[in-house]
Structures are given as C-alpha cells and as structure tokens.
Amino acid sequence: MYCYTYMAKLMTIEMKNIGIVLDSRPAGREAFLAMQPRLRDAANVELDFDGVKVLTPSFADEFVTPLIEKYGDHITFLHTTKNITVQKTLRFLAEDWPVKIDFQ
Amino acid sequence: MDSTLPPFPLAKQAFKWATSAPPVNLPEERYCQTRDTLTARLDRCGKEALAMGMPEQQSYLLRAIIGEIGNNSFDHNLGSWKDIPGSYFYWERNQQQFVVALADRGQGLLTTLRHVRSSITSHEEALKTAFLEKLSGRAPERRGNGLKYVRSILLEDGLDLWFQSGTAVYSVHNRKEEWAILKENVPGCIAILTWQSS
Numbered sequence: 212m213y214c215y216t217y218m219a220k221l222m223t224i225e226m227k228n229i230g231i232v233l234d235s236r237p238a239g240r241e242a243f244l245a246m247q248p249r250l251r252d253a254a255n256v257e258l259d260f261d262g263v264k265v266l267t268p269s270f271a272d273e274f275v276t277p278l279i280e281k282y283g284d285h286i287t288f289l290h291t292t293k294n295i296t297v298q299k300t301l302r303f304l305a306e307d308w309p310v311k312i313d314f315q
Numbered sequence: 316m317d318s319t320l321p322p323f324p325l326a327k328q329a330f331k332w333a334t335s336a337p338p339v340n341l342p343e344e345r346y347c348q349t350r351d352t353l354t355a356r357l358d359r360c361g362k363e364a365l366a367m368g369m370p371e372q373q374s375y376l377l378r379a380i381i382g383e384i385g386n387n388s389f390d391h392n393l394g395s396w397k398d399i400p401g402s403y404f405y406w407e408r409n410q411q412q413f414v415v416a417l418a419d420r421g422q423g424l425l426t427t428l429r430h431v432r433s434s435i436t437s438h439e440e441a442l443k444t445a446f447l448e449k450l451s452g453r454a455p456e457r458r459g460n461g462l463k464y465v466r467s468i469l470l471e472d473g474l475d476l477w478f479q480s481g482t483a484v485y486s487v488h489n490r491k492e493e494w495a496i497l498k499e500n501v502p503g504c505i506a507i508l509t510w511q512s513s
Binding site: 232234235236237264265266267268269272294296299300303304307 | 357358372375378379386390460461463468472
C-alpha cells in the first residue's frame with residue numbers, strides 16, 4: 212500500500228518526449244506549463260534526460276529551476292552524463308539552486 | 316586572435332548588416348526574422364558541422380552556444396528593435412574551419428543592462444557584466460545565465476568566439492580571453508564562432 216502510494220506520487224518526465232533539442236526560454240516555459248496538470252498530485256519527480264541532444268540554460272531555467280523550487284530534494288535526475296550539454300547546463304545552473312542535486 | 320573582426324566573408328557581411336544605415340539587403344537564407352526560423356536553421360547548421368568532422372558532443376555544444384546567443388537577440392529586443400527585427404545567422408566552412416556568424420540590429424548590451432543596473436555607463440562594462448556576472452537584462456524574470464554559460468564552454472571546450480556590442484569586444488582564441496575597445500560601433504550585437512578542425 213505504501214509502495215503503491217509512493218509510486219502513485221512519483222512522476223517521471225522523459226525529457227525527450229518534450230524534445231531532443233531543448234534550447235529556448237519560450238519552449239521551456241511552454242513545456243513547464245504543459246506539465247502542470249500531470250504534476251498536480253506528484254510528490255516526487257524524476258527528470259530523465261536519456262535521448263536529449265541539446266539542453267541550454269535558457270530552457271532549463273524556465274523548466275527545471277521552477278521544479279527545483281517546488282520539489283527541492285524530491286526531484287531526481289536520470290541520464291545526465293550521456294550528453295555534454297545536459298551535463299554542463301545542469302551543473303552550471305545547480306550552482307544557484309537552493310538544494311544540492313545528485314546527478315546520475 | 317587580435318581584436319579586429321575575424322577575416323571571414325560572412326563575418327564582414329554580418330558586420331555590415333549590423334552596422335549599416337540604412338540596412339543592407341540580405342539573402343533570405345541568412346536572415347531570421349523570427350525565432351522559429353533561427354531554430355529551424357540551427358538543425359541544418361549542426362548537421363553540417365558534423366559532416367565536416369566535428370565530434371558529435373562538440374556539435375551539441377556549438378548548437379547550445381548558437382542557441383543562447385541567437386535567442387538573446389529575440390529575448391532582449393522584442394518590441395525594441397531599432398529598425399529591422401530578427402537576426403543574421405549563417406555559417407560557412409573551409410578545409411580547416413567551421414565559422415558561424417550571428418548579428419542583430421537590436422539595442423545592444425549597454426542599453427539592455429542599463430534597464431536593470433543604471434550604474435553601467437560603458438560598453439566595456441556592459442560586456443564584462445554580461446559575460447562575467449549573473450545579471451539579467453529582463454529582471455525580475457530569472458535570466459542572465461546565457462553568456463556566462465557560453466564563456467564557460469569556450470574556456471573548457473576549445474571553441475573560439477569574437478563578440479562585439481557597442482565598441483566593446485570580447486574574444487576567446489585557444490581558451491585565451493581578450494577584452495578590447497574599438498572605434499567602430501555595433502549598435503546591437505555580433506558574434507563570430509569558429510571551430511578549427513585538427
């Protein structure tokens with residue numbers, strides 16, 4: 212039951228379903244707004260970057276940073292080391308995030 | 316690299332377009348009136364860089380840099396273009412180099428940053444603020460990371476940049492930085508990116 216409850220509240224976002232090139236503020240803002248209904252009941256969020264080819268600070272600042280502000284350390288990052296722009300962008304922005312993130 | 320404009324034909328064309336009054340006409344494929352056009356052409360630019368032999372991961376970095384600089388033109392000049400909206404964006408390659416030029420006829424860094432920090436008085440100060448500090452030209456929105464991120468990539472990953480706004484120039488060649496002041500004024504911004512094949 213607890214497991215079920217936990218799983219029900221875990222929301223995994225496969226970023227490649229938003230796009231494999233994630234590179235502008237309007238796109239990041241649009242994606243963030245589009246995700247809100249799906250995130251309504253989520254207590255934990257996983258962001259899976261598998262398959263993403265380009266991630267820029269502009270997009271991530273509009274999409275990832277607000278999620279960090281909302282979920283804090285209840286957010287998990289997956290497949291962040293396969294692509295150099297994903298790796299560099301997240302580490303660059305994480306310098307200003309209020310929580311320390313374990314990038315995987 | 317010295318502080319003069321890199322000697323590539325498209326660099327000269329971008330500079331002329333950014334500085335001439337009235338603006339010179341451009342071939343359609345070099346002018347992006349909207350952000351969507353810029354984004355669509357970024358795909359083709361990245362593919363051509365790969366075709367020239369650029370390592371795949373580095374081509375993604377190049378694309379990220381172009382995206383940050385190119386999108387800045389639209390983020391910071393919407394409703395404030397001096398005359399022509401949009402940006403110059405084109406690339407060329409020879410046997411040793413892949414060169415990308417971006418330019419706009421927008422407000423430039425000094426005007427943009429003075430909206431949020433009125434104490435900035437010179438193009439040089441504005442340029443250094445843009446590349447070294449996290450200060451947004453659109454505060455209170457959360458912005459101001461783009462050019463710092465670009466700089467970090469240039470210094471870590473070996474892409475070269477020549478960037479001018481107003482009379483101030485920032486350039487990186489072989490991971491070495493240089494700041495300079497020129498006589499010629501670029502009202503908006505111009506950026507020339509270069510990748511050298513080994």
